[in-house]
Amino acid sequence: MTPKSAALPVPNAIQQKRKRFVVRSVSPAMVTALIGALALVCIGLYLFLGLDANAAYVLPRRANRVFTMVLVAFCVGVSTVLFQTVTSNRILTPSIMGFDSLFMLIQTVLIFVIGTVGRTQLGTYPLFMLELGLMVLFAAIMYRWLFTGSGLSLHLVLLIGIVFGTLFRGISSLLQRLLDPSEFMVLQDSMFASFTGVDLGLLRISVAIIAAATIPLIVMRRRFDVLSLGRDTAISLGINHTRTVTTVLIVCSIFVGVCTALVGPITFFGLIVANLAYALCRTFRHAWILPISVLLGIVALVGGQLILERVFAFDTALSIVIEFCGGLLFLFLLLRGSIK
Amino acid sequence: MIELSGLTKKYGETTVVDHVSAQIEPGGVVSIIGANGAGKSTALSMVARLVTMDDGSVFVDDHDVLNTPSDQLAKKLSILRQENTLTVRLTVRDLVGFGRFPHSKGRLRPEDTEHIDRALDYLNLTEFEDRYVDELSGGQRQRVFIAMVIAQDTDYVLLDEPLNNLDMKHSVEMMKLLRRMTHELGKTVILVIHDINFASCYSDRILAMKEGALVCQGTPEEIMQPDILRDIYDMDIRVEVINGHHVGMYYM
Amino acid sequence: MSTLAHAPENTSGGSAPEPQPAVKPGATDRSDQAGRPGPFRRLLRSNGALVIAALAVLVLAVISTFVGVADVTPATLMRQVAGGDTAGLQESFHLLAVSRFPRTISVILAGMAMAVAGLIMQQMARNKFVEPSTVGTVESASLGLLAVTVLVPSAPLLGKMGVAAVFAVGGTALFLAVLQKIPLRNALLVPLVGIMLGNVIAAITTFFAYRFNLLQTLNTWMIGDFSGVIKGRYELLWLVAALTLIGYIAADRFTVAGMGQDVSTTLGVNYKRIMALGMTIVALISAVVVVTIGSIPFLGLVVPNIVSLMIGDNMRRSVPWVGVFGAGFVLVCDIVGRVIRYPFEIPVGTVVAVVGAAIFLAMLLRKRARS
Numbered sequence: 001m002t003p004k005s006a007a008l009p010v011p012n013a014i015q016q017k018r019k020r021f022v023v024r025s026v027s028p029a030m031v032t033a034l035i036g037a038l039a040l041v042c043i044g045l046y047l048f049l050g051l052d053a054n055a056a057y058v059l060p061r062r063a064n065r066v067f068t069m070v071l072v073a074f075c076v077g078v079s080t081v082l083f084q085t086v087t088s089n090r091i092l093t094p095s096i097m098g099f100d101s102l103f104m105l106i107q108t109v110l111i112f113v114i115g116t117v118g119r120t121q122l123g124t125y126p127l128f129m130l131e132l133g134l135m136v137l138f139a140a141i142m143y144r145w146l147f148t149g150s151g152l153s154l155h156l157v158l159l160i161g162i163v164f165g166t167l168f169r170g171i172s173s174l175l176q177r178l179l180d181p182s183e184f185m186v187l188q189d190s191m192f193a194s195f196t197g198v199d200l201g202l203l204r205i206s207v208a209i210i211a212a213a214t215i216p217l218i219v220m221r222r223r224f225d226v227l228s229l230g231r232d233t234a235i236s237l238g239i240n241h242t243r244t245v246t247t248v249l250i251v252c253s254i255f256v257g258v259c260t261a262l263v264g265p266i267t268f269f270g271l272i273v274a275n276l277a278y279a280l281c282r283t284f285r286h287a288w289i290l291p292i293s294v295l296l297g298i299v300a301l302v303g304g305q306l307i308l309e310r311v312f313a314f315d316t317a318l319s320i321v322i323e324f325c326g327g328l329l330f331l332f333l334l335l336r337g338s339i340k
Numbered sequence: 341m342i343e344l345s346g347l348t349k350k351y352g353e354t355t356v357v358d359h360v361s362a363q364i365e366p367g368g369v370v371s372i373i374g375a376n377g378a379g380k381s382t383a384l385s386m387v388a389r390l391v392t393m394d395d396g397s398v399f400v401d402d403h404d405v406l407n408t409p410s411d412q413l414a415k416k417l418s419i420l421r422q423e424n425t426l427t428v429r430l431t432v433r434d435l436v437g438f439g440r441f442p443h444s445k446g447r448l449r450p451e452d453t454e455h456i457d458r459a460l461d462y463l464n465l466t467e468f469e470d471r472y473v474d475e476l477s478g479g480q481r482q483r484v485f486i487a488m489v490i491a492q493d494t495d496y497v498l499l500d501e502p503l504n505n506l507d508m509k510h511s512v513e514m515m516k517l518l519r520r521m522t523h524e525l526g527k528t529v530i531l532v533i534h535d536i537n538f539a540s541c542y543s544d545r546i547l548a549m550k551e552g553a554l555v556c557q558g559t560p561e562e563i564m565q566p567d568i569l570r571d572i573y574d575m576d577i578r579v580e581v582i583n584g585h586h587v588g589m590y591y592m
Numbered sequence: 593m594s595t596l597a598h599a600p601e602n603t604s605g606g607s608a609p610e611p612q613p614a615v616k617p618g619a620t621d622r623s624d625q626a627g628r629p630g631p632f633r634r635l636l637r638s639n640g641a642l643v644i645a646a647l648a649v650l651v652l653a654v655i656s657t658f659v660g661v662a663d664v665t666p667a668t669l670m671r672q673v674a675g676g677d678t679a680g681l682q683e684s685f686h687l688l689a690v691s692r693f694p695r696t697i698s699v700i701l702a703g704m705a706m707a708v709a710g711l712i713m714q715q716m717a718r719n720k721f722v723e724p725s726t727v728g729t730v731e732s733a734s735l736g737l738l739a740v741t742v743l744v745p746s747a748p749l750l751g752k753m754g755v756a757a758v759f760a761v762g763g764t765a766l767f768l769a770v771l772q773k774i775p776l777r778n779a780l781l782v783p784l785v786g787i788m789l790g791n792v793i794a795a796i797t798t799f800f801a802y803r804f805n806l807l808q809t810l811n812t813w814m815i816g817d818f819s820g821v822i823k824g825r826y827e828l829l830w831l832v833a834a835l836t837l838i839g840y841i842a843a844d845r846f847t848v849a850g851m852g853q854d855v856s857t858t859l860g861v862n863y864k865r866i867m868a869l870g871m872t873i874v875a876l877i878s879a880v881v882v883v884t885i886g887s888i889p890f891l892g893l894v895v896p897n898i899v900s901l902m903i904g905d906n907m908r909r910s911v912p913w914v915g916v917f918g919a920g921f922v923l924v925c926d927i928v929g930r931v932i933r934y935p936f937e938i939p940v941g942t943v944v945a946v947v948g949a950a951i952f953l954a955m956l957l958r959k960r961a962r963s
Contacts, residue, residue, distance in 0.1 A: 088427050155780035159721070160956050162787060166889075167949035174946050177938045222446030226438060228428045232390050232421045237492065238414025238442040284428035317802055324795035331788045334781065335773060 028281045028288035032295065035280075039298040043070075046306045066302060068198045071206060072263055073273075073297030075255035078217070080270030081277065081286070081293050083252050085228045086245045089154055090278065091333050093270040096158070097146075098165030099139060099256040100265040105168040106134045107261075108175045125205055132209065132257045139253030144246050198262055206258045213254045216247055224286040266319050268326020273297045275329060341365055342387065342496060342530070346396035349382050356382045358552035359396065366495065368522050368544030370530045373563075375573055379552040380532040381422075381500050387530075388419035388498050400496065414442035418489045419498040424481070426473060432484050433469040436460055439491030459491040463517070479510035486517065490525070497521070499531040503538065511535075515542040536577075540564050541585045548572045560586055645916050649700070652923040656696045659927055661935050662687055690823045698826040699818055699926050699940075700919040702881050702888060705832035707918025708839050708911060709877040710892015711899075713764075715850035715907065716870045717771060719782040720900070721952075723892030724764075724878040727786035730889075731793040732763025733875070733882045734813045738797055742804050753828060753883045760875035763793060768867070816886035816941030818926055828884050832877045836915060839873050843907035846870060850905070886941055888922065890948025895921055897955060 047062050080093045094100070110131060111119060119127060142164075146157060223244055226234050235241050259266075277293035304318050342364040349357040357379040364370055372380045385391040387398050389405050398405040400416050418439075426435075436459055440452040448456075460466045463483045468476065473484055482502065489497055502518075503511045515538055521527045522544075533539050539546055540560040547557045550572055556563065563569075564586035569577040578589040658665045664684045672681040710723035717727070724730050736759025740752045747755075767789055774781060794814075801810040839846070848856050849866045856863040881888065899913045922940060925947060929938040 090427060153780065155778055155784060156956065158784055159780050160953065162784070163949055163953045163956065167946065167953060170942065170945035170949050174938065174942050177936070177942060178933050225446065226441050229426065229435075229438060230424075232419070233424070233438075235390055235410065236388060236414065236419045237438060238409075238411035240410045282429070284430055284434070317799060320795055320799045320802060324792060324799065327788050327792035327795055331770075331785060331792065334785055334788065335770070 028283050028285070028292070031281050032288060032292055035292060035295040035299060039295045039302070042299055042302040042306060046302050049306070049310065064198060064200065064203070065305070067203065068262055069301040069305065070298055071203070071210065072259050072266075073301055074294050075210060075259045076266070076270045077273050077277075077293035077297040078214075078290055079252040079255040080274040081289055082217070082224065082248050083270075084274055085224055085286070086248045087157075088228070088230050090275060091154070091271070091330065092158060092161070093268075093274070094252050094256045095265065095267045095270055096165070096330075097143065097161035098168055099253060100260040100267070101165040101168035101172070102138060102142075103131070103135050103257045103260040104265065105172045106131050106138070108172040110134075112175045112179060124199075125201065128202065128205065128261060131261070132254060135257040136250050136253050139256075140246060140250050143249050143253075144242075202262065206262060209254065209258055213251045217251055220244060220247065221286065225284060228284055228286075264319070266322055268330060269297070269300070269322050271333075272322065272326050272329055273300060275333065341399075341401060342528075343399040344383075344387065344396070345398075347383060347386055347393055347398060348395035349379070349386060349391065350394050355552050357386065360549070360552075360554045361396075362547060362554055362557065364528070364530060364545075366528045367526070368528065369518055369542055370528070370545045370547065371539035371543040372530070372532045372547045372549060373534070373536055373539050373572070374549035377551075378549040380549050383549065384419070384498055384500055384530070384532050385421075388417060389413065390419065390421075411442055414492070414494070416494055417496040417498065418492045418494045420485050420489055420500065420502065422501040422504045424485050430473050431470050432465055432473060432476070432487075433460065435473055435484055436465070436469075436487045436491050439488040439493075442492060455491050455493060459487040462490055463487045478505050479507070479513075482506060482510070482514065483517075486514075490521070494527075496528045496530065499529065501532050501534065503533060503535065511538065518542065536564070536569070536588050536590075540587065564588060642912055642916065645913070645920070649916055649920040649923065652920055652927070653696050653700060656699060656923050656927055657688070657692045659930050660692065664688060664692065691821075694823050694826045695818055695821045696923075698821045698829050698885065699922050701829040701833055702816075702818075702885050703891065703919040703922030704915040705829075705836050705877045705918075706881055706888050706891045707895040707914045707921070708836045708892075709874045711896040711907065711910065711914050712839055712846055712870045713874050713892060714896055715846045716867060716874075717768065717782060717786075718850055718852065719779060720897060721779065721783035721893065722786050723890070723896075724760075724874055725887055725889045726783050726790065726893065727767040728763040728790040728793050729760050729767075729874060729878045730882060730887045731790040731797065732766075733757070733760040733879045734810065734887070735759055735763075735793055735797045736879070737813060737883060738801055738804075738806060738810065741806065741809070742800065749828065749883065753879055756883055757876050757879035760879045761871055763789075764871050764875055768871070813882050813886050814941070815939045816881075816888040816944065817937075817939035818885060819937045819939070821885070826884055828880050832880050835873050835877050836911075838869075840911045840915075842866070842869060843911050847905070847907045850907075886939070888941055889945045890952055891918060891921065891944055894948050894951045894955075898951075 043066055046066055047059065051058060080095075083094050083097075084090050084092060110127070114122065122130070146160065223239055226237055226239055227241075227244065227248075229237075231241055234244075273293045273296050274289075276296050277289050280296075281288050281292050283289070300322075301318070304321065308318050308321070344363075345361045347357055347360040348355065360379075360383055372384065374380050382391060386393045387400075387405065389410065393406075400408075400413065403413065403416065405413065433456065437448060437452070437456050439459065440448060440455055443455075444452045457466075460469055463486060465480075465483060465487055468480065468484075473481060476484065482505075486502075499518075502514055506514060518529045518531070519542055522529055540563075543560055545557060546560055546563045548555050548563060548568075555572060556568060564579050566577060566579055569575075569579070569588060573590075575590065580587050580589060664687050669681070669684055671677075672684060706724070713722050713724055713727065713729075714720055733756040736756040737752060739759070740747055740755040744751070767786055770785055770789065771782060774785070797810060798807070801807045845861055845866045848859050848861045849863060849870070853863045856866070895918045896910070896914050899910050899917060903909055903913060922944065925943040926940045929940050929943045932938060
């Protein structure tokens with residue numbers, strides 16, 4: 001068969017081909033290097049800017065914050081990109097689908113069931129592991145049900161996720177009201193995103209958990225690109241879709257759980273980072289998208305915190321600013337998608 | 341050979357595919373026809389493990405579709421659904437390259453590159469190979485997906501309404517291409533198709549479904565009979581023989 | 593050629609028709625599938641059913657009046673009357689007049705008005721999944737309230753409410769304008785856009801509330817709570833009663849507007865004017881409720897949808913039902929919030945959010961099951 005391709009003037013086609021080839025081959029690596037450098041600059045500035053005689057006191061605290069933010073950027077970047085890959089769209093993120101609300105609900109229910117006394121008896125870390133375990137269990141059940149059932153419209157999934165989030169938050173605050181005021185205070189602290197003063201032990205155990213959860217991702221890294229072609233094509237190409245998606249969702253729920261435990265909920269951060277990464281690197285290869293989105297996350301968090309903290313002297317407003325920008329971006333994506 | 345026995349799918353109370361049993365011999369073009377909602381696409385999807393069956397079994401060359409590891413099956417059988425919207429921006433070559441995934445597991449070897457080159461060449465896509473798929477026209481995009489299936493190099497190629505959204509010219513080209521694939525590459529092409537005249541002119545066998553059940557199967561001459569077509573579609577269709585092809589006149 | 597017989601013998605067990613009970617539980621009204629009103633539906637459409645429902649709400653109102661920390665119940669009143677305890681009786685009446693009656697009245701007014709506002713909103717957006725708190729109206733109202741609190745702290749309550757209402761009109765207009773930009777009116781996209789618009793406005797509000805140390809105050813606007821209602825601090829709510837009445841009078845026009853601009857024009861209804869009226873009613877109701885009580889989420893979404901399932905979408909018929917159900921729904925939630933952790937109170941907004949979100953979710957999943 002000879003379609004209209006034959007009529008196309010060949011030189012033109014070759015010209016176009018060359019141009020594209022140049023742009024595509026250079027950019028992902030360049031982008032990664034540039035953003036990586038920017039991330040390093042941000043970290044450096046954050047750590048050492050305005051350091052005075054109190055360095056011995058200030059520096060460890062700053063390092064703690066930077067480390068927390070890097071960890072969060074890693075979790076959010078990776079989990080959002082992979083979540084969007086397995087759900088084949090660029091609007092859904094674990095946070096928008098209610099993952100972090102679910103984690104907060106689990107925290108609240110646990111406090112409600114075992115009380116502050118049980119909390120101290122159990123110890124912080126076993127409690128944390130218990131919370132994470134429950135999170136994985138429920139997230140895997142719920143979201144597998146939502147995503148592996150074929151043919152559910154994106155908007156319905158999105159709306160269901162958002163309402164689930166609202167419901168979880170509603171139940172959490174209802175249960176909190178049922179708690180004693182003292183127990184309420186314990187929880188209240190964990191309900192707002194804040195990058196200040198994360199307990200060192202919690203940080204250590206988080207690193208261990210994240211590292212462990214990353215292993216299955218490394219094992220199946222080659223499948224991510226195929227998954228982004230959509231369920232049917234992926235199955236036709238021999239991917240065990242249900243199992244792969246379930247694994248990714250479990251890892252996502254661990255990442256989100258750790259993140260929420262560390263700094264609290266930040267709904268739209270992943271959406272911003274992932275979509276910026278897609279826009280910047282112009283390739284579908286996860287080998288590039290994943291590192292770029294993590295680096296972007298570091299730039300956004302550390303740089304944003306740097307500006308807000310040192311220039312405007314707002315301490316915990318970063319999550320509000322992220323919420324605002326992310327909401328606008330989300331609206332834009334929604335409307336653009338529908339107009340298309 | 342693909343062997344279906346007692347294949348059944350239910351959605352709630354409604355049975356979409358109802359105990360379908362058939363044997364599809366290797367080689368040639370096999371068309372599945374039937375009215376809307378007859379269960380054609382669902383049956384095809386079950387054969388390709390995209391939809392889980394509620395009852396019955398499918399064997400592809402003695403491999404049970406239910407138990408065979410998905411990546412092994414992907415070397416035997418490929419399927420192309422009608423809506424192929426990509427959320428990712430891919431070049432033609434990238435997408436066709438994914439056809440090699442079952443063989444290469446993501447790391448392209450020299451022989452994979454050869455397969456990709458051949459598939460692109462077979463569909464006259466070589467000069468488009470660095471264009472993005474979403475920049476192509478509907479007909480071209482369809483060819484890119486076919487090229488991907490060819491690169492996958494399976495014995496059986498399943499296509500769900502491949503003529504959807506194609507104009508007459510591109511439909512004829514597509515059907516000719518599918519025939520050529522069976523002759524030159526020795527593939528077995530099984531497709532769901534709405535236009536009975538395309539099915540009649542280009543298939544070796546036709547399976548007809550109605551209300552979830554397989555009602556008859558045979559060569560185009562056997563199926564293209566007014567009384568049988570009335571059974572399948574509940575309407576009167578006159579059949580004329582033009583240049584040895586049986587053509588149904590259903591426009592008025 | 594081989595003609596395969598259709599395989600009718602469905603031997604896979606359990607499919608043989610089992611003896612059915614005479615009346616399937618839960619299937620009270622199967623007539624709607626046949627298209628003609630069955631006895632249950634006819635009953636629903638009669639005024640008698642509405643009166644019964646209104647009486648039920650009245651009973652709830654009486655219960656609500658006698659729930660509270662101070663011991664004022666019909667029994668104590670009787671004892672005081674019988675025992676000639678005039679001082680005690682006076683004290684009881686004082687409590688009723690200052691605290692209990694205002695509270696019950698404000699619950700009824702707010703519930704009724706927010707539910708009707710949701711219904712009007714749905715007609716205007718031509719979408720079943722919107723209501724003032726999912727399209728940015730409530731968020732805009734609290735932004736306005738915050739602005740006036742920061743800029744003119746000494747403004748009287750009525751002035752604050754006015755500013756909040758202006759902002760609420762602006763937010764609603766913004767939402768409807770964004771809707772115009774969606775050529776393909778996807779039923780689920782509309783509430784998504786609304787919720788996100790609300791989130792963005794809420795983020796702005798939160799930011800400034802944080803800057804001016806008003807987060808605590810903002811919280812009282814965002815979570816509806818009747819515990820602060822006493823005589824002298826709820827009377828603005830009577831305004832929403834008047835607005836609801838206007839909504840009822842203009843019901844036919846809203847029904848027509850709900851069929852779209854083209855149909856409205858054909859039927860001789862001034863579409864723009866009726867949209868402006870609807871926006872004003874919704875915005876004013878939201879502003880008043882946010883100022884006096886705080887936001888009551890999902891109420892305007894859940895109640896009209898339930899009523900729509902029962903008796904359809906003709907607003908002339910459905911407004912009274914929506915009003916009655918709205919009042920009843922909030923009364924129940926308020927009573928629950930007061931007794932569940934007695935003697936502490938749980939804000940009604942929290943209770944409604946849980947129940948409302950659960951019902952909304954059920955509605956969405958039902959939609960999924962059907963499609």
